[in-house]
Amino acid sequence: DTGVSQNPRHKITKRGQNVTFRCDPISEHNRLYWYRQTLGQGPEFLTYFQNEAQLEKSRLLSDRFSAERPKGSFSTLEIQRTEQGDSAMYLCASSENSNQPQHFGDGTRLSIL
Amino acid sequence: AQSVTQPDIHITVSEGASLELRCNYSYGATPYLFWYVQSPGQGLQLLLKYFSGDTLVQGIKGFEAEFKRSQSSFNLRKPSVHWSDAAEYFCAVGAITGGGNKLTFGTGTQLKVEL
Numbered sequence: 001d002t003g004v005s006q007n008p009r010h011k012i013t014k015r016g017q018n019v020t021f022r023c024d025p026i027s028e029h030n031r032l033y034w035y036r037q038t039l040g041q042g043p044e045f046l047t048y049f050q051n052e053a054q055l056e057k058s059r060l061l062s063d064r065f066s067a068e069r070p071k072g073s074f075s076t077l078e079i080q081r082t083e084q085g086d087s088a089m090y091l092c093a094s095s096e097n098s099n100q101p102q103h104f105g106d107g108t109r110l111s112i113l
Numbered sequence: 114a115q116s117v118t119q120p121d122i123h124i125t126v127s128e129g130a131s132l133e134l135r136c137n138y139s140y141g142a143t144p145y146l147f148w149y150v151q152s153p154g155q156g157l158q159l160l161l162k163y164f165s166g167d168t169l170v171q172g173i174k175g176f177e178a179e180f181k182r183s184q185s186s187f188n189l190r191k192p193s194v195h196w197s198d199a200a201e202y203f204c205a206v207g208a209i210t211g212g213g214n215k216l217t218f219g220t221g222t223q224l225k226v227e228l
Contacts, residue, residue, distance in 0.1 A: 041221070042203050042220050045217070048215060093157075098214045101162045102216060103159065104149070104156040104157040106155050107156050
């Protein structure tokens, strides 16, 4: 069990650029979650996958955001045309099933210049 | 919709003193409840969870929490705090949706430990 891995750890980009983050869940975990955390706040749910199927998306996930989980393994979160308000920590979590707790990665911190 | 309230934004305790962090939740059914801890620049580490059964749950690092349905509370306790416990603590409630378990977090309590 190597834990949930997220890359990159930090991303600095200019407003208007596209960015992509990657999450590798714990092996055998078929549920994968994305959350966003801004300074001074708790994480907020963005979206959730069961295997390769994206089953739920938050209203926070505007049409500039897209997430995929091809083959039900790693997942990517892409933000197009980044805005200042996208600056946050993006956290990924995985769980074995709905009755097991979620295990979090160390996150990707996004800074928009 | 579920929600979590952590009324204390900051708490300072002396090393060796006892600790209680408050958490109140709102959820229409039997909740799944969690406490996570986050160190600066890091992800969240699970301290303990309540799914069902015994309302007093034990976690890692000597933490425990008690589920009180009548008070909609899930307070975190530790009898003797160590300097390494300084971190931010998040309470969360889980909702089963579409087969998943979407977590709703409180705004966190920042714990400072005085030596």
